Amino acid sequence: MKSSASKIQRRAVNGVFLLNKPLGISSNAALQKVRWLYRAQKAGHTGALDPLASGLLPICLGEATKFSHFLLDSVKRYQTTIQLGHSTTTGDVEGEQLLEQAVPELTEELIEAVLAQFVGDIQQVPPMYSALKKDGRPLYELARKGIEIEREARPVTIYAIELLSFTADSITLDITCSKGTYIRVLGEDIAKALGTYGHLTYLHRIKTGHFDLIPSYTIEYLESLSEQEREALLLPVYAPVDHFPKVQVPEGRSEYFSRGMESNIEHTAEAQVLVFDGEKCLGLAEITDKKRLVPKRVLNL
Incomplete structure (x- = not known):
């Protein structure tokens, strides 16, 4: 029996699309949507964002995938808000509440002193809710079954942390870091250094390598364009290594x-x-x- 919908005709499309990923979908789901809209034979993204994170996600199409690893390995920049007072199972608003502790009185001097402790080369223990694998199984699958295993700390580099604003129980930061940095874990560790617990309520990536969030485009905008207009948005195949x-x-x-x-x-x-x-x-x-x-x-x- 034939499907009522005709099968999409894939084609050779080569270039880089700068996606502004929305909240609520995985990086792979966003990748497949962009690939479908371009009818591209091959596509790959350049560093996953959690479903509850938004922002810049460069998508490499066709021959551009040969350069995608340069962006995977590149420096990233985020803006994030840490809600203080309690932790969650996932390190963000999606998880269930775990530990609770009063938030000390915050001052700019106190926060800046704590943030300075995290700038430079640090060791970070990956979260259970992550795509890292143990014996072929993603850790998040084990975490959802209530299983926690020991994880080795890994070296990451925090190049800069800027305090953007703070309230009595939250801080908003601008963070520049190396690949492999878990901002959720960094948020938890900063909260602990402030004498309380914390979790992320907002995470937005604004830079990947030499690519900035502006210009980047939403899936909705891409959907509104003709195929010719979509192709006009593509950067050259070599854009990831244009420098x-x-x-x-x-x-x-x-x-x-x-x-x-x-x-x-x-x-x-x-x-x-x-x-x-x-x-x-x-x-x-x-x-x-x-x-x-x-x-x-x-x-x-």
């Missing part, structure tokens, strides 16, 4: 590069360069100290 040095492929060597073959090049050594043939990006390469252009990631455009 890398750029070189022109040696004359007559474009096809060889695209086959993954090395070439001689008159250029100083570079660990990573974007290689172009005119305005067409061929891929990513290394230039050795022997002036050899070595393809690392070849684009099929």
